Amino acid sequence: MIASESVRSAAAEAPPGRPRPGPGPAACCLPAVPASVPRLRRFARATAARWGLPDGVQDPLALVVTELAANAVRHSGSPDVALLLSTDGFTVTVEVRDTGRWRVASPAGEPDQACGGRGLPLVRAFAADWTLWRTPGGTLAVAELVVLPDR
Incomplete structure (x- = not known):
């Protein structure tokens, strides 16, 4: 227990001139x-808030997660x-992974959406x-979003 506490406190302090280490990854x-898809979007927003990321990154993060997850659900x-x-x-x-094979058509029983094709x-x-x-x-989709400080 003492060793893990000292590791945690050492990780929280970055050397001068170096950024503090980020929190550990979050997976769902x-x-x-x-x-x-909306559950993954809520998970992303909650994770960003827990990490203390600026409010300005939460909407773009939620949108990117939504689009990548929706593509995996719809096409994989x-x-x-x-x-x-x-x-x-x-x-x-953001990493979104599926174990399917890419297909363009919507899954059976799911209505084809006329507004599709804007996600990527x-x-x-x-x-x-x-x-x-x-x-x-x-398929693995990886996107990187820049964290800009709130003004």
Whole structure:
């Protein structure tokens, strides 16, 4: 117990001129169903608030998580969708992973949405950088958002 307390206090103090270490990553894995998308969005907002990130990053973070998770639900055929969030205090990294195979059509029984197709351009608009990997084992989408201090 004493060792873990000393490790924690040492990690909280950064050397002069170096940024403080960010909090540990936060992860959430849910079934790949439409109802999971708002749950992942709420998880992202709650995590950003818990980390003390500025209010100005919460809306873009929620939007990016929503779009990437919705794509995984709609297009992957995966049984689940996983969200991993991490920050170093300067950027927030969003990782959304599924284990399905990319398909363009909506899943059976889900109505086709006429307003679809805007998700990745929105991610591009809000993320400083983003990458999408499609493999036979699933898809990984990674987006990085810059943390700007509130004014």
